[in-house]
Amino acid sequence: MTPHERGQHWLFAIAFILLVLTGMPIKFADSDWAAGLVSVMGGLTTTRKLHRICGVLLIAMFLYHVGYMLTRLMRQRRQARAAGSRESIWSMLWRSPVVVTPFDVRQFGQHLRYLLFRRRERPAFGEMNFRQKFEYWAVFWASGDGPQRAGAVVCVVGVGVRFGPALNFAFIIHSDEAYLAFIYIAVVHMFSVVFSAGGGAAVARQPDGPGRRRRNWRGHRGVLDAVAAEFGVKADDLGPERKRGVAVNILRRGYSAVLLGGVAGSASSRSGS
């Protein structure tokens, strides 16, 4: 990822965290913690306003990202044209790292076989593996869903369109989809980033980045193979492994503690009830 793309990611992340903090108490309004959290945030009116502001920010980020991706594609096309290539824009789009291809389905099967000890090596994932592509398009869908919900609400509160039934569906879809996004990000995405091999596409373009080689090696072997081939060497010869950074270790242990604490808390509340 470029610094620009990282900036987009963190703006997305901030908006998402604030949306979770302001939205989950409303979804789980009958929970003990919900009223306390709303009270901490300044009451229901403030919470709802904050939620909508963050929703608008998320939609704005979505539109910005779509524009950014299109601009990037057009720039690549111009560069290809300047280099004499006649590759069509559809072909370039197909080669984009975010596009899901049958190859990803194949790699998913290979990865499953590897995890079941039926294959010796991990598949050589490229810049984005199947899980990262799933996350990318899930977030794309979730943030793109915002205008639809906002539109339904606007219709109801005063524009005058007779669009009432849409609110029932918007209410269910918005709420359940947000919950799916939340638990996915909190569990799977955080696991991918903190624990798993090839955790983030952010590191894939930095094969020699500090403290990340081991994860890149395992998670984005395809990229390293391509880089090694470019320099005429073997990927295995790129140097010794480095130890994991201190920050990554702290993050791993902190996430483990939060995850175990959450599981224990959930179990105790269930046994209590």
Place this chain on the structure above:
Amino acid sequence: MGRALLALAPWGSARAADTENCLSCHRFRGLSRLDPATGELRLFFCSEEYQAERQGPHAELRCTACHEREEVSVVPHHVKTRVDCARACHISRNSGVETRFSHEHIQETLQASVHAPTVLSGLPFETPLLRVGQSACLYCHDEPMFRPLGIKTRPPRGGEHARCDICHTDELPVEVPYFMRHVTSRLQPARPVRQLAQVCAVCHSDPTLIPSTGGHDAVASYLHSFHGKASLLGSTDTATCTDCHASETGNVHAMLRHDNPASSTSSGKLPDTCRTTACHPGAPPGMTVAAVHLNLDLHAGKPEFYVAAMFIALTAAVMVVFFILILLELFHAFVQRRNPNTRSTCVWLGRCSLGRTDAPACSA
């Protein structure tokens, strides 16, 4: 003048309503009796302060205004007759003049409503909510108590009525403090939003009564709506059950079934009920199609149910798949810890996965 008025005021002075001296026993907390028929311990405490400080409208009544004299004049009391709130009573004023009062007209209004006493008495409660002698009004009402206004107050300097003296040079009627509390109490809702939902839930969330009260848990669906969630999160100005279901006059005793064209929740009147100036002025009529009582039961067969079920299935499917992947990843990491320099598959198999016997240790 003001001090003379204070001397006459009933504040803190024992009233003559307990002329039958019932409080000589019932003022003691814990006064109780073991019911030989049911084996239940029944409490009969009445607050002495309720009468002495006139904390509610019934403090001006004698006990026998509601309870049958013949049944309570013997000890232990043999109460058999249900209290009839529609019976005329006599309110004892400070002036000594007794005023006739009755809830009879409320009874008449109720009789024409969906909550007619005949309907309530026929409800098949699994465990009866009322004991022998208790009024059917107690399904919804508690013993009425005056409530101070919900704002912080402090006693004014010079006594409670010193400010009155600033303008009112003539003597104020002696009942002013009582009526002040009576009126300020009526200026606010009888119950907070959540408490009101709890009252309605007694019948409308009872599984044995749901078939006869609309077919689904109306209070649960309310609590899942925008209004219900707001009430759970502390909002005091969100719509309660009575805001929509009471008639245009706000008389909660005149509620009608939603299929009655005169009901405030009938399809013809619901848009106007939502679009009052206090709630959603100017909203399009179509907003009423957004269900406040969205019934997501399978048997209701609504399309919203299938959308909700699809999302639950989607969430479960996604999380199950990725949980399995996470567990397998963790297991691989665990296996690899035993021999970091060898691939986890080889560690697991206990031999080289390529079948080599002379290969050097391979890199993980």
